[in-house]
Amino acid sequence: GPKFVHTIYHFARYVMIENMKKLPVGTGIPFAEAVMWGPKDMYMAKARHRVAYNKLLQILQREDFIFEEYREKTQ
Known part of the structure; x- marks a missing residue:
């Protein structure tokens, strides 16, 4: 239901941020930091x-x- 999808959404966002911390984008600001601002x-x-x-x-x-x-x- 909606709660499950909401939980999966937040988990996917967390996983994406953790992956981006390991693979920073070529800009001066790492993507994960920009997402957390x-x-x-x-x-x-x-x-x-x-x-x-x-x-x-x-x-x-x-x-x-x-x-x-x-x-x-x-x-």
Whole structure:
């Protein structure tokens, strides 16, 4: 349900940040530090969060749909 997806979203974000700490981007500021900075405009931060959250939901729904189709074809 929604709580599971929310937990997975936060876990995926944590894993991404940890990976980025190991593989810094070529800019002067490592990506992981930039992700952890608090935004100056909370409205924009919430909007970015909603966009990322919705994108993750779409990806998970697409994966579930593909798995269901695969399961039906194998039966």
